[in-house]
Structures are given as structure tokens and as C-alpha cells.
Amino acid sequence: MTFQQTATLFALLCATLFGCLLLYPNLIYLIFALDPHPLGDFLARRAAMLFAGIAVISYFARTATPSPTRTAICLGIATAMFGLAATGLFEFLRGYVGLGIWLAILTEITFGILFLRHR
Template identity: 35%
Template sequence: MTFQLTARLVVLVCAILFVIFLFAPQAYSPLYGVETNQSAQFMTRRAAPMFLAPVIVLWAASSAAHSKLREAVALGFAVMFAGVAMTGVLAWMQGTAAPMILLAAAGEVLIAALLLGTRKN
């Protein structure tokens, strides 16, 4: 998969998460069997801009020529998604999250792998 296509796919995923986190934080945690409260909603809403940053950076980089900078962008976001996947798996192993979190983690690992795969294109 090309960097441009992968970057735009990640832009779409992050934009959707940004909107959900900002405008409907109460809808996110229950997907993974985690009870939501005002504190969780507050933290989810505060995390929303962290998903807007990849939207901006990857959109801007999506049509850039191959370079060390583009490789670094892909690596950085791949590490981010792999880390998020690891936290989901750990939450499931500790009994904090329902098995549905593993589906999210699989998607995050896929995104990380796709980003890593574009680094040498």
C-alpha cells in the first residue's frame, strides 16, 4: 500500500476518533466494557486533540515525496498506534476491558504495520 493511501486511511480513522472523543466521549468507553463516568469523559474529551494532530500531519505529508522526514512521520505514528494497541491488550489481560478491545488493538497493529510498510516506498 502506498504512503499516500495509508496516510489518508489513518487520517480518516483519526478524524472519526477526534469527533467521537470530543462530542460523544460517553459513547467510547462502553464499547470496550469499561464503565464511563464524568472523569473518564473529561479525559476522553481532553485526548481528542491528540487525534487531530495525526490528521493534520498525515494529510500534509500524504502527497510528499519520499524522504527521511516522511519516513520519520510514518515511524512515529506507527509507534503511537502500536503503543495504543499494547495498552488495549494489557487492559484486556488485566480484566479492565472486554474482549472487544482486542479488535481495536488488531486494527491499531494493522495501521502500525501499514505505516511501517510504507517507509521504504
């Protein structure tokens, strides 16, 4: 997969997460088997804004040629993806979230690897 394809697919994923978390924050409870809570809604909407920004960065960086800037973007995204995968695994192992977390973990590991390949 080329960098352009990886960045475009990642931008699409982040844009989708932005829309879902902003408009339907309860989705997070359903996927991860969590009890609904107003604080979770608040945090989901805040996370939506981060996903919007990451989607924009990834989309507009998709045509970047190999450079220190592209390396920084790839390493930053890979770090975030592996960190999210690790915390998701930790929360699963301690019994805080359900099996739905594995969808996130596998997606995060996949994008982490893909972005590392393009550093």
C-alpha cells in the same frame, strides 16, 4: 497500499475518532465495556484534540515523497500504534476492558504495519 492511501485512511480514522470522542465521549465506555466516569469524559475530550492534530499531520503528509521527514512520520505513527496495541492487550489480559478493545488492537496493529512498510 500506497503511502498516500495509508495516510489518507489514517487521517480519516483519526478525524472520526476526534469527532466521536469530542461530541460523544461515552462511546469509549460502550466499546471497551467500562463504567462511565467524569474523568473519562475529560480524558476522552483531551484525546480528541490529539486525534485532530494527528489527522491534520497525516492528511497533509499524504503526498510526501520518501524522505527523512516521511520516515519520521511513519516511525512515529507506527510506534504510537504498536504502543496502543500493547497497552490495549495488557488491559484486556488483566480484565480491565472488554472484547471491544480487540477492534482497537487489530486496527492499531494494522496501521503500525502499514506505516512501517512506508518508512
